[in-house]
Amino acid sequence: MDFLEIVINILSSGLPCCLLALGIFLTYRLLDFADLTAEGSFLLGAATSGVMIYNGVNPFIATFTSIIVGALCGVLTGVLNRYLKIPKLLSGIITLTASASIALIIMGTAKGNTESIFKSQISFGNEVFKGSPIQTIYSLFTPYSYNADYGIWQVVAPWGELIKLLIMFIVVAIAMVLIYFFFGTEYGMAIRATGMSEKMARAQGINTDVATIVCVAISNAVIALAGSLYVQEAKSVSTITASGYLVIGLASILVGEAIFGKRTFKNWLISVALGSIVYFVIVTIAVRLGLPTELKSLLYAILITIALCIPLMKMGFKKLFKKNKNNKEVSKC
Amino acid sequence: MFGAGSAKLFYKTKEKKIMKKMTTLLLTLAFTAVGLTGCKKGKDVKIGILQPVEHEALGAAYEGFKEGLKKQGYDEDKVEFVYRNGGGKEADITSFAKDLVSTCDMYLGIGTGASQALKSAADEKGKTNPLLFTAVTDPVEAGLVASLENGKGFVTGTSDMQPLEAQIELIEECFEDSEKDFDKVGIIYTSSEVNSVAQADAAEKALKAKDIEVVRKTCTGPSDVSSTAMALASVDGLDAIYVPTDNNIAANTDAIKTAIRGSGILVVTGEEGMMKGCGHVTLSINYRDLGIVTGEMAADILKNDLIPGSLAVKTMTAAQCDYVMSSKNCADTNVTLPASVIEKCKNLD
Numbered sequence: 092m093d094f095l096e097i098v099i100n101i102l103s104s105g106l107p108c109c110l111l112a113l114g115i116f117l118t119y120r121l122l123d124f125a126d127l128t129a130e131g132s133f134l135l136g137a138a139t140s141g142v143m144i145y146n147g148v149n150p151f152i153a154t155f156t157s158i159i160v161g162a163l164c165g166v167l168t169g170v171l172n173r174y175l176k177i178p179k180l181l182s183g184i185i186t187l188t189a190s191a192s193i194a195l196i197i198m199g200t201a202k203g204n205t206e207s208i209f210k211s212q213i214s215f216g217n218e219v220f221k222g223s224p225i226q227t228i229y230s231l232f233t234p235y236s237y238n239a240d241y242g243i244w245q246v247v248a249p250w251g252e253l254i255k256l257l258i259m260f261i262v263v264a265i266a267m268v269l270i271y272f273f274f275g276t277e278y279g280m281a282i283r284a285t286g287m288s289e290k291m292a293r294a295q296g297i298n299t300d301v302a303t304i305v306c307v308a309i310s311n312a313v314i315a316l317a318g319s320l321y322v323q324e325a326k327s328v329s330t331i332t333a334s335g336y337l338v339i340g341l342a343s344i345l346v347g348e349a350i351f352g353k354r355t356f357k358n359w360l361i362s363v364a365l366g367s368i369v370y371f372v373i374v375t376i377a378v379r380l381g382l383p384t385e386l387k388s389l390l391y392a393i394l395i396t397i398a399l400c401i402p403l404m405k406m407g408f409k410k411l412f413k414k415n416k417n418n419k420e421v422s423k424c
Numbered sequence: 425m426f427g428a429g430s431a432k433l434f435y436k437t438k439e440k441k442i443m444k445k446m447t448t449l450l451l452t453l454a455f456t457a458v459g460l461t462g463c464k465k466g467k468d469v470k471i472g473i474l475q476p477v478e479h480e481a482l483g484a485a486y487e488g489f490k491e492g493l494k495k496q497g498y499d500e501d502k503v504e505f506v507y508r509n510g511g512g513k514e515a516d517i518t519s520f521a522k523d524l525v526s527t528c529d530m531y532l533g534i535g536t537g538a539s540q541a542l543k544s545a546a547d548e549k550g551k552t553n554p555l556l557f558t559a560v561t562d563p564v565e566a567g568l569v570a571s572l573e574n575g576k577g578f579v580t581g582t583s584d585m586q587p588l589e590a591q592i593e594l595i596e597e598c599f600e601d602s603e604k605d606f607d608k609v610g611i612i613y614t615s616s617e618v619n620s621v622a623q624a625d626a627a628e629k630a631l632k633a634k635d636i637e638v639v640r641k642t643c644t645g646p647s648d649v650s651s652t653a654m655a656l657a658s659v660d661g662l663d664a665i666y667v668p669t670d671n672n673i674a675a676n677t678d679a680i681k682t683a684i685r686g687s688g689i690l691v692v693t694g695e696e697g698m699m700k701g702c703g704h705v706t707l708s709i710n711y712r713d714l715g716i717v718t719g720e721m722a723a724d725i726l727k728n729d730l731i732p733g734s735l736a737v738k739t740m741t742a743a744q745c746d747y748v749m750s751s752k753n754c755a756d757t758n759v760t761l762p763a764s765v766i767e768k769c770k771n772l773d
Contacts, residue, residue, distance in 0.1 A: 214566050324548065331537070388511060
């Protein structure tokens with residue numbers, strides 16, 4: 092039972108991160124575009140879904156709106172980079188910076204917020220229950236029972252978590268399948284070609300500017316979806332919600348590739364998705380084994396280094412050995 | 425990333441082996457973890473504590489919590505404390521919250537974010553183990569309790585709302601014996617911070633009730649604290665400035681100190697930390713005491729098997745707070761406090 096709980100905890104934290112990692116993967120690996128917009132679109136996706144659900148909008152519409160907001164962030168970054176000729180890193184930073192203020196304005200549209208147009212946090216933890224207008228995509232399908240002792244509506248024990256995981260899994264699976272098929276189409280291939288060699292792609296008659304913008308938009312739409320899934324689980328969003336996610340996403344890509352390989356595009360996608368779960372597996376188990384939580388970042392850094400170095404180390408040793416031999420021979424001469 | 429083509433080749437041949445090894449390693453680790461957590465150490469209760477980030481005040485609240493439990497007879501022999509620190513990463517805070525909720529009998533959230541994470545994790549799992557929070561300024565706004573009187577649910581705790589009215593009275597007290605006419609107070613805060621706006625509104629109301637004119641100036645971010653403070657300090661006939669608790673200004677206290685230099689304007693801040701930076705005197709919550717009160721509430725729940733909802737959210741009264749002053753800031757900015765105030769203050773310099 093305990094083991095099952097650990098697995099549930101890891102998956103429910105990890106699945107939204109899968110989408111985040113996939114989003115970052117699309118720009119960072121396929122397009123070779125280090126896109127710092129990620130944390131910004133994650134925050135905006137979370138803020139948009141959060142405020143719409145708080146206002147009583149259907150959670151599916153809220154999730155869909157988040158995706159569009161994320162895509163708009165991506166378009167902005169893309170346009171800054173392609174048409175205003177701002178360097179890639181910098182255009183990501185510009186969108187990221189703007190998103191902090193925009194999130195405040197988006198959250199300011201919450202109902203009952205009349206004094207100012209800004210709001211720095213939204214929470215709807217107490218309002219989600221059976222029959223309430225405020226629902227998340229998980230709670231719509233979750234069985235609730237009334238607990239008279241405490242006077243609150245309560246999730247029926249194991250089902251709430253399992254249904255949540257199932258819904259998360261379905262969303263992640265749909266996103267992955269869509270990404271897989273889109274990047275197999277002619278236009279998807281054109282985007283991948285742009286990432287590999289822009290000059291060559293241009294020579295083939297691909298409009299690389301548009302291809303870049305489309306890819307960054309898709310990437311950020313996926314990341315915003317991750318934010319939306321996250322906020323519906325956490326039931327609260329504030330301006331610091333996205334802190335630390337970019338690093339986890341990037342590390343997920345590297346660790347996933349190192350452990351699970353990247354032979355084919357399909358294999359590559361799945362590796363990246365699994366990589367983000369590895370982070371939570373490592374941290375949860377290490378902390379359970381009694382590692383002080385203050386040291387967890389260090390532990391993860393060491394493990395990433397080891398995971399990335401296993402292949403290179405083995406090859407390196409061989410080469411080093413050979414080189415030393417050669418060097419000795421040379422020096423003897 | 426891996427650069428060399430040779431590394432890629434290596435993947436094709438050795439990848440399966442590495443994968444197998446990693447999976448075995450992870451599984452072994454996982455099962456050891458399960459085995460270790462499986463054996464309980466025969467303590468009465470296991471309390472999970474979640475702190476979002478390394479922070480002096482929050483750490484003091486945690487120490488206070490342990491002390492409060494100890495006072496009521498729940499020392500470390502009886503209680504097992506499971507302490508988790510999120511290190512400022514939201515992803516870790518939520519994942520630790522889930523882990524604590526599935527393993528512990530009672531939880532303490534320090535600060536708004538950590539308490540919310542614990543509450544939503546408990547909600548998701550359908551658990552009703554007691555959840556206490558501390559150092560949360562507005563638990564109703566944060567969605568932790570339905571009202572400060574509480575009455576239902578499994579959540580209760582302490583709020584770190586500052587004793588605002590007593591702080592305003594302190595401003596008045598500083599001018600009681602002086603020959604200067606005391607009739608104008610400035611308030612400076614950041615417009616995007618909900619807590620600060622609420623406190624500024626309350627302070628204005630309290631001041632106006634005493635027939636004191638109020639000048640409000642707002643800044644929008646770190647870059648305009650300085651210019652806003654200058655504008656406020658140059659208002660004609662200003663006697664004092666009240667700065668509510670405000671994260672943006674707390675990070676830029678020097679700007680205010682520079683603006684008031686030599687003007688003799690008294691600065692009273694919302695809390696101790698900001699007072700050290702730019703203020704002269706204040707009445708501030710002691711986070712250790714706040715933690716002790718929370719610990720006593722926890723002991724009460726354990727001892728009498730209470731439903732947490734039946735305990736109202738506690739705030740610190742002015743009598744439970746400390747008067748603090750900074751003699752260095754007073755000397756730097758030519759402000760002399762009356763002897764009656766200095767007498768009851770703890771000097772932090």
